[in-house]
Amino acid sequence: MNSIFERHPEQDLVRYLDGELSTRRSRQVASHLENCGRCRAELEEFQVAVADCANYRNVLVAQTPEAPAPWRDLYRDFSRIDEALANNSLLVRLMRPLVHSGVPRWAFLAGLAVLIVLLSLNQLRQAPSVQAATLLRKAVAVSQSQPHPARRIRVRSSRQPEFTRMSGAQAAILEVAQAQAVAAMFQRANWDWNDPLSARAFDQWRDRQVHKTDEVTAVKDPAEPSEHLTQIRTTSPDGEVEAASITLNTDDYEAVSERLEFRDQEWVELSEIAGTSTESAGGTGVSSVEAPVRAAEPPSRPAAFTPGSSASISDEIQVLSALSEIGADLGDPVNVELAGGKVKVTGPAEIPAHRQEEIRASVASLPYVEVAFTSLPPAQAPSVASTVSASSVSAVNSPLETRLEKHLGGHAALERFSNELLDLDDAAMQRVYALHRLAQKFSPAEEASLSPKDRAALHELSRKHTAVLASKLDGMGSILNPALSALGGTAASVPTASQTGWQPAANDLVRSASDLDKLISQMLAMTPGNPSPSDLMTAWGELRANLDRCRQALK
Amino acid sequence: MAQLYTETREDVYRYLLTLGVHPPKAQEAVQEVFLRLYTSLKKGEKIESLRGWVFRVAHNYGLKVRARQSSEEKFDPAFETRLMSPSANAERDLLDREKMSRLNTAVEGLSEQQKRVLFLRMEGLRYPEIASTLGISASAVGEFLRRALLRLKKVRDE
Numbered sequence: 001m002n003s004i005f006e007r008h009p010e011q012d013l014v015r016y017l018d019g020e021l022s023t024r025r026s027r028q029v030a031s032h033l034e035n036c037g038r039c040r041a042e043l044e045e046f047q048v049a050v051a052d053c054a055n056y057r058n059v060l061v062a063q064t065p066e067a068p069a070p071w072r073d074l075y076r077d078f079s080r081i082d083e084a085l086a087n088n089s090l091l092v093r094l095m096r097p098l099v100h101s102g103v104p105r106w107a108f109l110a111g112l113a114v115l116i117v118l119l120s121l122n123q124l125r126q127a128p129s130v131q132a133a134t135l136l137r138k139a140v141a142v143s144q145s146q147p148h149p150a151r152r153i154r155v156r157s158s159r160q161p162e163f164t165r166m167s168g169a170q171a172a173i174l175e176v177a178q179a180q181a182v183a184a185m186f187q188r189a190n191w192d193w194n195d196p197l198s199a200r201a202f203d204q205w206r207d208r209q210v211h212k213t214d215e216v217t218a219v220k221d222p223a224e225p226s227e228h229l230t231q232i233r234t235t236s237p238d239g240e241v242e243a244a245s246i247t248l249n250t251d252d253y254e255a256v257s258e259r260l261e262f263r264d265q266e267w268v269e270l271s272e273i274a275g276t277s278t279e280s281a282g283g284t285g286v287s288s289v290e291a292p293v294r295a296a297e298p299p300s301r302p303a304a305f306t307p308g309s310s311a312s313i314s315d316e317i318q319v320l321s322a323l324s325e326i327g328a329d330l331g332d333p334v335n336v337e338l339a340g341g342k343v344k345v346t347g348p349a350e351i352p353a354h355r356q357e358e359i360r361a362s363v364a365s366l367p368y369v370e371v372a373f374t375s376l377p378p379a380q381a382p383s384v385a386s387t388v389s390a391s392s393v394s395a396v397n398s399p400l401e402t403r404l405e406k407h408l409g410g411h412a413a414l415e416r417f418s419n420e421l422l423d424l425d426d427a428a429m430q431r432v433y434a435l436h437r438l439a440q441k442f443s444p445a446e447e448a449s450l451s452p453k454d455r456a457a458l459h460e461l462s463r464k465h466t467a468v469l470a471s472k473l474d475g476m477g478s479i480l481n482p483a484l485s486a487l488g489g490t491a492a493s494v495p496t497a498s499q500t501g502w503q504p505a506a507n508d509l510v511r512s513a514s515d516l517d518k519l520i521s522q523m524l525a526m527t528p529g530n531p532s533p534s535d536l537m538t539a540w541g542e543l544r545a546n547l548d549r550c551r552q553a554l555k
Numbered sequence: 556m557a558q559l560y561t562e563t564r565e566d567v568y569r570y571l572l573t574l575g576v577h578p579p580k581a582q583e584a585v586q587e588v589f590l591r592l593y594t595s596l597k598k599g600e601k602i603e604s605l606r607g608w609v610f611r612v613a614h615n616y617g618l619k620v621r622a623r624q625s626s627e628e629k630f631d632p633a634f635e636t637r638l639m640s641p642s643a644n645a646e647r648d649l650l651d652r653e654k655m656s657r658l659n660t661a662v663e664g665l666s667e668q669q670k671r672v673l674f675l676r677m678e679g680l681r682y683p684e685i686a687s688t689l690g691i692s693a694s695a696v697g698e699f700l701r702r703a704l705l706r707l708k709k710v711r712d713e
Contacts, residue, residue, distance in 0.1 A: 011698075011701065013701070014697060014700055014701040015682075018676075018700075020681070020693070020697060046704055046708065049704045049711065052707065052711065053673065053676075053704075053707070056658050056659070057677045057678075061565070061569070064565070064568070064569045064572065065572075065578060067565075067581075067582045068582060069582060071564060071582075071586070074590065075557070078556075081590065352598075353599065
């Protein structure tokens with residue numbers, strides 16, 4: 001086409017000048033300019049205007065009134081941030097979700113000051129916002145450290161008749177037309193529609209709210225009135241969503257239902273349809289009743305010694321060992337799967353780049369490995385927060401905590417006690433979940449088909465976790481038991497289970513570890529509840545016994 | 556990071572002044588933005604253009620600060636009087652000064668959005684960065700910029 005007869009590209013001249021046109025369009029404009037004096041002249045005028053602007057800017061730079069104060073040396077603040085991120089003081093641990101949510105430093109300090117006041121009122125951990133943040137942090141951590149099941153979710157809303165959908169990344173592909181209106185609502189709220197009913201999605205939304213108010217309440221499970229659930233309700237004066245609430249299973253922090261209320265009176269309710277979870281968390285759930293989306297490609301495992309060019313279980317165990325070397329089986333949301341003749345290592349792109357590199361490097365020398373980090377829909381960049389959430393202080397109380405404080409000799413001692421205990425508990429839970437994942441991956445039948453060498457490697461991997469777990473548990477015991485028995489607690493004897501292999505023992509381990517974790521949270525008034533010293537001692541004893549059983553089986 | 560802070564703080568500060576934020580607040584905001592940047596990087600967030608990020612966050616912050624100072628007056632950097640002040644421009648010849656003053660008047664006459672696009676462009680931001688700062692599309696950035704330059708061109712021709 002002859003460019004002379006083309007419409008004059010006046011609209012695109014500035015873009016052309018700034019190099020912001022596509023290569024193709026840029027070439028078209030260039031060839032038009034060659035033949036069109038009028039546009040060339042116009043381009044020149046724009047060039048002059050841009051140059052004027054550059055001069056003008058220089059003048060402004062010279063004329064800008066000086067900043068009223070000398071610029072602060074931010075280095076000191078940087079190291080304070082480092083400290084705050086690394087410091088494990090209970091206060092910081094509890095406030096960490098706020099730091100991460102992008103609350104500015106001064107607001108963080110203001111929040112800290114408020115908390116210190118609360119501390120002196122002995123109501124530290126009852127601030128609902130802190131409670132909510134802690135609960136969500138736990139729930140997100142638990143969901144990331146466990147195999148993520150596909151679930152069937154019931155969706156009710158002001159827009160659409162009720163329908164159901166599967167959660168998980170594959171869900172989008174199966175999206176039914178009727179879901180679109182609701183999907184649009186979620187998009188509007190910038191809420192991850194691929195995994196809408198999750199602590200992670202809720203936490204991401206909550207993090208973005210600047211002026212939020214939280215409420216944490218214990219509610220009855222409508223399906224099983226004897227069971228209690230924990231509900232977090234967050235309201236926000238800004239944004240599309242006016243209020244959102246999430247209900248978590250008190251035992252395993254799994255999200256069971258959720259409600260979003262939009263500012264324009266629209267609403268959506270999501271609830272898990274019981275019994276559709278494909279994996280039971282800690283053995284409390286029900287096994288699958290229908291084929292989940294994830295089962296679309298059942299990983300048919302090749303026999304251990306398959307010769308030729310595809311991966312075998314041996315390779316998978318090697319990959320698992322390599323990842324374990326760098327601690328990638330402790331909390332990193334990384335999944336290992338044997339499928340299509342490859343050992344597939346997958347994880348979300350949200351894993352920090354340097355960590356992705358470490359993970360890639362750790363398995364780089366192994367055969368048939370495929371590593372992929374796929375991105376979830378991008379979360380909107382958080383706007384700059386300007387105030388710390390103003391939450392009313394509810395007076396949830398843990399009588400046991402009060403007694404402990406008295407026994408230990410004051411608040412500082414209680415805080416030290418809590419810190420040490422929570423650190424050990426976090427480390428222990430990581431090991432428990434890592435072990436549980438191995439137990440789920442390699443059933444007793446599967447293990448029987450392994451070669452002696454592979455079986456030894458698998459046991460070695462598992463033993464590493466049980467050894468660390470044992471030391472953490474003993475540490476917890478040495479902190480917990482003396483204090484609790486001084487308060488009159490005794491450990492009930494634990495019935496000895498019949499010996500059935502390390503996998504069932506690992507399942508029991510998850511259950512008893514979650515029990516203890518829950519009781520510790522209640523004891524330290526992080527979640528509602530009123531456990532007795534004996535409850536805690538018994539739970540610890542049971543966990544220790546399950547661990548011993550597991551270690552025995554791994555010998 | 557330290558280099559970025561030293562190189563960019565004045566630019567961001569000036570941009571906030573043009574948004575109408577008062578100098579002490581603007582300075583505070585700039586420092587806050589860099590602390591936020593540091594925290595984000597520490598947390599492993601991947602940021603493609605640091606300069607773009609800083610302006611975007613500063614812009615949002617600036618608007619919030621300005622909204623809160625609504626009872627007070629919008630800050631006027633009064634570049635006009637500064638430009639015309641002979642002491643500040645002793646070395647600058649009269650013609651040049653007059654030209655800049657006319658340009659300044661023309662810039663003042665631009666729409667709010669045109670002005671913002673122009674200032675961000677003058678700070679060396681690319682269209683997609685400007686677009687995400689202002690929450691508009693990259694082609695809208697091109698169009699605002701084109702109209703702004705047309706206005707300035709016209710003033711020059713007068």
